[in-house]
Amino acid sequence: MINTIILSWVTFIYLAAFVFYVIRMIRGEDIWGRLASATAFVGLTAQTAALILRWMESYKMGIGHAPLSNFYESLIFFAWTIVLLYLIFEWRIKNKSLGTFVVPVAFLAMAFASLSPNIDSRIRPLIPALQSNWLTSHVMTCFLGYAAFTIACGFGIMYFVKSLDRHTGSRSGSMLRFLPARSILDELIYQSTALGFIFLTLGIITGSVWAHYAWGSYWSWDPKETWSLITWLVYATMLHVRLVREWRGKRIALMAIIGFACVLFTYLGVNYLPGLHSYLKS
Amino acid sequence: MRKRKISFRSLLSSVKLTIVLLIIISIASILGTIIPQQEADIFTSRLSPGMVSVFRELQLFNIYHSTWFVSLMLLLSINLIVCSANRLPASWKLYRTISVPDETELFRDTPSDRIILVEKPLNAEAARLEGLLKKKYKGISRKDTEEGTFIKCEKGNFSYFGVYIVHFGILIVLTGMIIGFLFGFDAYVEVAEGDSVDKVQLKGKTGLKKLDFAVRCDRFSIDYYEDGTPKVYRSDLTFSRNGTILQQGPIFVNHPATVEGIRFYQANFGTVPSGDAVIGIRKGREKARVVRVRLGTEFDLQGNDGKAKVIRMEENFMRIGPAVKIDIQSAKGKFQFWVFQNIEQIIEENPGLIDRVPIFNPGLFAPYVFSLAMIQTKHYTGLQVTRDPGVPVVIAGSFLLILGFMTVFFYAHRQVWIRIDRQGPNTRISIAGKTNKDPVGLEREIKGLMDEIQKSGVSNS
Numbered sequence: 001m002i003n004t005i006i007l008s009w010v011t012f013i014y015l016a017a018f019v020f021y022v023i024r025m026i027r028g029e030d031i032w033g034r035l036a037s038a039t040a041f042v043g044l045t046a047q048t049a050a051l052i053l054r055w056m057e058s059y060k061m062g063i064g065h066a067p068l069s070n071f072y073e074s075l076i077f078f079a080w081t082i083v084l085l086y087l088i089f090e091w092r093i094k095n096k097s098l099g100t101f102v103v104p105v106a107f108l109a110m111a112f113a114s115l116s117p118n119i120d121s122r123i124r125p126l127i128p129a130l131q132s133n134w135l136t137s138h139v140m141t142c143f144l145g146y147a148a149f150t151i152a153c154g155f156g157i158m159y160f161v162k163s164l165d166r167h168t169g170s171r172s173g174s175m176l177r178f179l180p181a182r183s184i185l186d187e188l189i190y191q192s193t194a195l196g197f198i199f200l201t202l203g204i205i206t207g208s209v210w211a212h213y214a215w216g217s218y219w220s221w222d223p224k225e226t227w228s229l230i231t232w233l234v235y236a237t238m239l240h241v242r243l244v245r246e247w248r249g250k251r252i253a254l255m256a257i258i259g260f261a262c263v264l265f266t267y268l269g270v271n272y273l274p275g276l277h278s279y280l281k282s
Numbered sequence: 283m284r285k286r287k288i289s290f291r292s293l294l295s296s297v298k299l300t301i302v303l304l305i306i307i308s309i310a311s312i313l314g315t316i317i318p319q320q321e322a323d324i325f326t327s328r329l330s331p332g333m334v335s336v337f338r339e340l341q342l343f344n345i346y347h348s349t350w351f352v353s354l355m356l357l358l359s360i361n362l363i364v365c366s367a368n369r370l371p372a373s374w375k376l377y378r379t380i381s382v383p384d385e386t387e388l389f390r391d392t393p394s395d396r397i398i399l400v401e402k403p404l405n406a407e408a409a410r411l412e413g414l415l416k417k418k419y420k421g422i423s424r425k426d427t428e429e430g431t432f433i434k435c436e437k438g439n440f441s442y443f444g445v446y447i448v449h450f451g452i453l454i455v456l457t458g459m460i461i462g463f464l465f466g467f468d469a470y471v472e473v474a475e476g477d478s479v480d481k482v483q484l485k486g487k488t489g490l491k492k493l494d495f496a497v498r499c500d501r502f503s504i505d506y507y508e509d510g511t512p513k514v515y516r517s518d519l520t521f522s523r524n525g526t527i528l529q530q531g532p533i534f535v536n537h538p539a540t541v542e543g544i545r546f547y548q549a550n551f552g553t554v555p556s557g558d559a560v561i562g563i564r565k566g567r568e569k570a571r572v573v574r575v576r577l578g579t580e581f582d583l584q585g586n587d588g589k590a591k592v593i594r595m596e597e598n599f600m601r602i603g604p605a606v607k608i609d610i611q612s613a614k615g616k617f618q619f620w621v622f623q624n625i626e627q628i629i630e631e632n633p634g635l636i637d638r639v640p641i642f643n644p645g646l647f648a649p650y651v652f653s654l655a656m657i658q659t660k661h662y663t664g665l666q667v668t669r670d671p672g673v674p675v676v677i678a679g680s681f682l683l684i685l686g687f688m689t690v691f692f693y694a695h696r697q698v699w700i701r702i703d704r705q706g707p708n709t710r711i712s713i714a715g716k717t718n719k720d721p722v723g724l725e726r727e728i729k730g731l732m733d734e735i736q737k738s739g740v741s742n743s
Binding site: 055131204213216229233245 | 301
C-alpha cells in the first residue's frame, strides 16, 4: 500500500530534520535552521498526503473510516500532531531550538510504528465498538493534547539544559545561546501545558460521551480512563502551583516532564493493564 | 483556641490543601489501576489471609467507591467552594477596576518605542484616537489635564471569572455524578431469542429490579467482514406493557435504545439450548433409532418398555460438554440419568466414571443405551440496562468547564492608557499598558495598536 511506503519515508525525513536541527544548534549557522524547518515541513506535507490516501484507500476497500482506529494509526497520528504543533510554535516564537527536543519524539513514534514487528500496518475494518462518530473527535482531541504536552516537556528539558549555561545573554559562546531565555521558556511551558490541558479535557469529555453511547456508562474507572484522570490531575496541580502559588522555573519544568511521563503511561503503559481499552493491543 | 479556629478555616480555603488532595487522589487512583478491583482470586491467593482482610478493611478492592475516596472528593469539593468564595470579592474588585493608578506615574519612563510624534493639533489627535480605541476596547474614559489628555481603555476584564466558571463546572459535574448514583441504576440482563423479561440484575448489588415493561429479544445476529472479524452485533427488541407495544427496533453497539428514560445497550451475546435435541436410542443389539426430541415432551420407548422425557438440556454441563438429562418412567421403576454428547472421550479421560457415578451412565436403563447427537442452540443477547438522570447535569458541567478554560487561558485583562501631549512643535502620543497575565501578548497587542495609530494617521492626512 502506497500510504505505508510514504509513511516509512516520512520517518527518515523526520530523522533528517532532527539532524539538521542539531547541526544548527552546534554550528549556529542559520542555513541549517532553515533547512531543518523546510525538511520538517516537507515531512508533514507528505505525511498529511499519506493520511488522506490511507483514508481514501479504506473507502475503496469498502470499510471506510478515518485512519485513527488502531495502534499503528494512532502512532502515526501522534507524530503528525507533534510536528504540526511544533511548526506552529516555531513560527510563533521565532526560535528553532525546540526542534532538537521535540522532532525526535515524532521520529521515534514513526519508527516504532513502521519498524516494530508486532504492529500491524494494514487497514483493518472497524470492530463494532469503534463504529462511532465520536471516534474521530475523541482521538483527535486526545492526541492534540498529547502533542501539546510533548512540546511542554520539550520546553521543560530545554529549561534544564539552559540552566547549565553560566553565561547569560547573547554573549555566551556556547551553543546554548540559541535557546530562549529561561523566563521565556517558563512562559512557554505554561502556554503549551494550558493548551494541552484544554485538549485533554476535551478528549476526556468526548471519550465520556462516547462511552455513554457504547458502554452505557460515561465513567467506569477503566484503567485508561483512570490514567487520563491522573494525568489531568497532575497537570491541574501544575497549573495551580503556577497560577496561585507562583511557582516558576525548575519546579514547573520538572512537573512538565513528570506530566509527560503520565501521558506516555496513559498512552502506552495502560495497554499492559486489563480493561476496556485493551483492544488497542493490536 | 481562637487561633485554632482561624487556622481550620484557612486550611479549608488554602490552595495547599487543594494540591495535597489532588496528589492523594492521584495516588489512590493509581493504586486502583494496580490492585484488581473485583477482588480477583488470582490476586488474593498471592496475599496472606491477614493481608486480604487488611485490603478488605481499607476497601482497596473497591477504591473508587470506598468511603475514604468519596470523602476525599467531598473534601476537594468543599475546598473548591471555600477557595472560590474567598477569592470572588477580590476578583469582583478587579473586574470593576476600582484601582486607578497614578497616570503620571504610568508614563514616567515610557520607552521611545512606545512614543509616536505627529504634526497635528492635540485635540484632533485625541478625538481620532478615541474613535480608534472605541472599536477595539470598552470602558473608555478620557481626562483632559494640564499635562495632556489621557485616554484609558480595557478589555477582557471578564477573564477574572474564568476560574470560577471552571470550578463551578467541576462542582456541577460532581453533582451530576451524585444524582446518577442516587437516582439511577445500572443493570444487566440476558434474553434468549423469543424470550421476554421484565426483571434485570442490578450490578454491584444483589437483587433484581423489576421494570415497568417487558423487553423481548426477537432476534440476535452477527455480521462478519470478509476477513472474519465481527462487523455488526444486532438485537431486534420489542418493548411492551400489558401486550401493548411501546417501542420496537434494532439496537447495535454504539446505538442503544431509550425506553421511558431507560437505556438498553448491546453488551454481550452467547448461545443457549433452544430446547430441541437429536438423540440416539439403541435397545440391546438392535439398530439405533434416531429421535428428535423437545425439552419436556414425553415420548414412548418400544412397546410397553416405558415413557421417556428430556427434563434438562445443557450446552456445557459441568464444563465437560453438551448433555441432556433423561427421565424414564417404566414398570421397572423411575430412572434419571445424564447423556453426554462426547461420552466416549469422557470415559477415556476418566476410566470407571460411569461405574462410580451411575447418573452419568447413558445405559443405566438396560438394555437401552442412549446417545446425544446434538443440541440445537439459539442466541441470547446480553443487555446493559441503565438509567442515569445525572447525565444532562454532567454534560452541562462539562460545557462550563470548557467555557471556563477558554476564558482562563485565552483571555487576559488588558488595560491600555494613551497620553497625548505637546512636545515642542509636535503632538506626542505615548502608550502604556497593564495586564493580569500574558505580558508577551500585551506587548504584541501594543505593537499592533501603534502600527494602527501610525497607519491611520498617514491615511487621514
